Amino acid sequence: MKKSVFTLERTQQLAGDVWELILAGDTSAVTAPGQFVNIALPGKYLRRPISVCDWDKHRLILLVKEAGEGTRRLVHLSAGEKLDMLTGLGNGFDISKTDEHTVLVGGGIGIAPLYGLATRMAEQGCRSTAVLGFRSKEDAFYLEKFAALGLDVRTVTEDGSLGAKGFVTDVLRGIQGCAYVCACGPAAMLRAVHGLPQITRGQFSFEARMACGFGACVGCTIQTKKGLCRVCKDGPIFQKEDILW
Secondary structure (H helix, E strand, C coil): CEEEEEEEEEEEECCCCEEEEEEECCCCCCCCCCCEEEECCCCCCCCEEEEEEEECCCEEEEEEECCCHHHHHHHCCCCCCEEEEEEEECCCCCHHHCCCCCEEEEEHHHHHHHHHHHHHHHHCCCCCEEEEEECCHHHCCCHHHHHHCCCEEEEEECCCCCCEECCHHHHHCCCCCCCEEEEECCHHHHHHHHCCCCCCEEEEECCCCCCCCCCCCCCCEEEECCEEEECCCCCCEEEHHHECC
16 A cells, blocks of 8 residues: 555546546556555545556556545546545456456446456456446446457446346356456446356455545455455455355
């Protein structure tokens, strides 16, 4: 974990309530896709945990869903604003366990850390399949970016306005040889994917309400086969075989 000050370079609205933020600063503490940052906002006691979408040596890309007063204030900040951030939080995805047969499964804003994972996999010559779920066509984002990495992108919407109609599980059932997944999204989606008989192994990234973000307050504790685990410190990525619902 590292505390740094980042400068907001640009914001862009990607969908109705989803924004892309590009920030400049020291990214040396970010070492794996799936890690997150914790952002201090003026007038707010608790920081806001946000998954890292992508990064290089000098910049972070964050995708933020406007869900409350804090995130609303964040996405409407002006370019040049300074943000106090804790970086390098969480364990991140283990790329060594992935290959071209790995299916990336994302729902809504849960797609964000999967893009960083897909980028690192592509850098190693591994281009797999991505199943990306949204409520409707108007909520979709980053499809072209995943496709540009060479992934086979399967889109699904609840109302059928883009791609297949239904849920990510409906698409997964039709993918031959799909046994290992890297998934991130709402708990209901993760649970449904976890319950598919064909999914024997995988890495699941959990979303949780956090206070400190680095394991001190134990406010984001969940039960696993290994006992009580903190999503912020022991996760947010957990192996399929360790997850209890």
